[in-house]
Amino acid sequence: MKDLFKVVKRRIENNNKKGAVGKKANIPHNLLFKCSRCQTSIFMEEFEAAGNVCTKCNYHARIGALKRLKMTADEGSFEEYDENLTTKNPIDFPGYEEKIKKFQNSTKLKEAIITGECTIRGEKTVIGIMDSFFMMGSMGSVVGEKIVRAFERATEKKLPVILFTASGGARMQEGIFSLMQMVKTSAAVSKHSKEGLFYCAVLTDPTTGGVTASFASLADVTLAEPKVLVGFAGRRVIESTILKRLPDEFQSAEFLQEHGFVDMIVNRKNLRHVLNQLLIFHKQGEIEKWKKS
Amino acid sequence: MEKELTAWERLKIVHNPKRPNAYDLINGVFENYYEFQGDGYFGEDKAITAGIASFQKLPVTVIANLKGKNLEENKLFNFSMAHPEGYRKALRLSKQAEKFKRPIICFIDITGAFCGVDAEKRGQGQAIAKNIMEFMNLKTPIISIITGEGGSGGALGLGVCDELAMFENAVYSVISPRGAASILWKDPKKEEEAANTMKVTAKDMLNFKVADFIIKEPAKGADKDHVLMCENVVDYLIGALKRNLQKNVAMLLESRYNKFRKIGIFGE
Ligand SMILES: [Zn+2]
Numbered sequence: 001m002k003d004l005f006k007v008v009k010r011r012i013e014n015n016n017k018k019g020a021v022g023k024k025a026n027i028p029h030n031l032l033f034k035c036s037r038c039q040t041s042i043f044m045e046e047f048e049a050a051g052n053v054c055t056k057c058n059y060h061a062r063i064g065a066l067k068r069l070k071m072t073a074d075e076g077s078f079e080e081y082d083e084n085l086t087t088k089n090p091i092d093f094p095g096y097e098e099k100i101k102k103f104q105n106s107t108k109l110k111e112a113i114i115t116g117e118c119t120i121r122g123e124k125t126v127i128g129i130m131d132s133f134f135m136m137g138s139m140g141s142v143v144g145e146k147i148v149r150a151f152e153r154a155t156e157k158k159l160p161v162i163l164f165t166a167s168g169g170a171r172m173q174e175g176i177f178s179l180m181q182m183v184k185t186s187a188a189v190s191k192h193s194k195e196g197l198f199y200c201a202v203l204t205d206p207t208t209g210g211v212t213a214s215f216a217s218l219a220d221v222t223l224a225e226p227k228v229l230v231g232f233a234g235r236r237v238i239e240s241t242i243l244k245r246l247p248d249e250f251q252s253a254e255f256l257q258e259h260g261f262v263d264m265i266v267n268r269k270n271l272r273h274v275l276n277q278l279l280i281f282h283k284q285g286e287i288e289k290w291k292k293s
Numbered sequence: 294m295e296k297e298l299t300a301w302e303r304l305k306i307v308h309n310p311k312r313p314n315a316y317d318l319i320n321g322v323f324e325n326y327y328e329f330q331g332d333g334y335f336g337e338d339k340a341i342t343a344g345i346a347s348f349q350k351l352p353v354t355v356i357a358n359l360k361g362k363n364l365e366e367n368k369l370f371n372f373s374m375a376h377p378e379g380y381r382k383a384l385r386l387s388k389q390a391e392k393f394k395r396p397i398i399c400f401i402d403i404t405g406a407f408c409g410v411d412a413e414k415r416g417q418g419q420a421i422a423k424n425i426m427e428f429m430n431l432k433t434p435i436i437s438i439i440t441g442e443g444g445s446g447g448a449l450g451l452g453v454c455d456e457l458a459m460f461e462n463a464v465y466s467v468i469s470p471r472g473a474a475s476i477l478w479k480d481p482k483k484e485e486e487a488a489n490t491m492k493v494t495a496k497d498m499l500n501f502k503v504a505d506f507i508i509k510e511p512a513k514g515a516d517k518d519h520v521l522m523c524e525n526v527v528d529y530l531i532g533a534l535k536r537n538l539q540k541n542v543a544m545l546l547e548s549r550y551n552k553f554r555k556i557g558i559f560g561e
Contacts, residue, residue: 196392220389221329260331260378277325281345281352287394290351291538 060225073118136168144181169209224253315357321523338379354390406447428453434537
């Protein structure tokens with residue numbers, strides 16, 4: 001048993017080392033993109049031209065919320081909700097305010113999600129986009145509150161909701177307040193759903209922890225981008241619990257689909273079309289119209 | 294006048310590999326089919342395809358058994374023999390249909406639900422039972438069409454509906470002819486006799502009031518003309534949907550209940 005542990009430990013360390021070598025390669029890292037799924041390095045230019053997609057294995061890498069909004073919503077159609085909600089430090093976590101400021105500067109966002117209303121090829125919807133570059137897209141009070149308000153407005157206005165999820169999970173720095181956001185967001189999804197309204201989740205890289213265990217898993221239709229990481233517990237945590245190295249495709253969108261949790265895997269370049277079609281399918285009153293025809 | 298085909302002869306037509314399968318019918322009858330995967334619990338079963346589509350501009354949910362056209366496809370679709378995950382996916386998407394008040398259209402063509410250790414462990418029987426019970430209560434119209442084989446409980450997992458139509462040569466049975474022959478006469482070679490004895494044809498089902506409608510097939514079978522077959526399905530569905538969308542939810546559920554409540558032959 002001890003030996004087994006050693007073998008596994010060595011493998012995990014080797015694995016980590018491999019990653020570390022890649023990072024320390026001599027080529028300036030902003031010239032190359034190193035794919036976290038297939039470990040291939042490709043030129044940044046090629047990677048960006050493909051819409052931040054690995055041209056070798058089709059892994060759909062992270063993109064910021066503003067870029068995502070631009071590639072999803074009709075130009076000029078976005079009206080932001082609750083842009084002025086501000087983050088407090090509910091458990092007086094040391095250095096939290098500074099950390100928030102740092103990410104506000106680097107991402108040009110106030111928090112890890114933007115919410116609002118937009119049209120997608122003319123179809124109106126409420127939209128929320130999480131940003132993994134803002135503190136790993138972690139969910140604290142502001143993220144939770146913005147999601148809840150987005151669902152509440154959608155319920156009031158009888159609009160669908162599209163959420164792009166990207167999150168490391170609950171935000172440790174807000175303690176129990178973060179955990180409780182899982183409850184209020186899920187409850188808001190339920191109220192919206194009970195009115196017969198449509199909610200589509202788009203799982204993007206990475207969707208994990210408390211976000212997977214709440215609103216990200218409760219959509220009517222769940223889409224995912226190819227090869228993205230989706231799961232509850234972190235890979236390392238599981239590996240050290242079961243003392244086994246996990247297969248590379250573990251917790252990928254494809255792995256999830258095989259196990260019954262993803263409706264469709266959609267390439268980024270096709271997302272706008274698919275979302276538009278799903279919005280049309282779920283438009284209110286289409287069935288009444290047909291009956292009268 | 295042409296001589297009436299026997300059940301056995303019809304089975305031969307139904308087993309023709311060129312007969313339109315679920316994808317042929319879906320592509321011919323609907324537009325914009327979006328296939329959704331997964332039961333939301335354990336897995337994805339390729340033996341059943343399900344999703345949403347547009348029927349003459351009406352959003353509908355489609356659920357269908359899949360048979361392959363070649364060995365490779367048949368392996369992928371497990372020769373149409375669904376696992377519990379297939380039935381649970383069907384139920385998940387039926388609930389979705391109910392939420393959005395979309396009618397449900399099922400195409401049934403299944404040899405039988407899969408029989409195996411894993412299927413038992415994950416509750417094959419329970420999965421079919423749940424579908425029977427839940428389909429009875431879905432607050433949206435359900436139209437089921439047997440396009441080939443209506444194989445026993447496996448077919449019933451998609452077979453509780455407001456209207457059951459059958460393709461002219463389709464069959465619906467409690468057991469396969471081969472199974473019947475080996476159980477009843479201890480001789481699987483008597484399957485032809487069994488098929489012709491068991492009363493399994495669309496006409497039989499119409500007489501028994503198990504089926505409500507027979508959809509004509511092109512001469513000598515649906516495999517001869519997919520386009521015409523799909524047109525016949527479209528014509529049938531326009532009427533069936535209009536008939537059932539007219540009913541309010543209470544009426545719909547009551548007539549669905551009565552449709553099955555009435556079935557059974559006994560004296561007292
Ligand atoms: Zn790659």
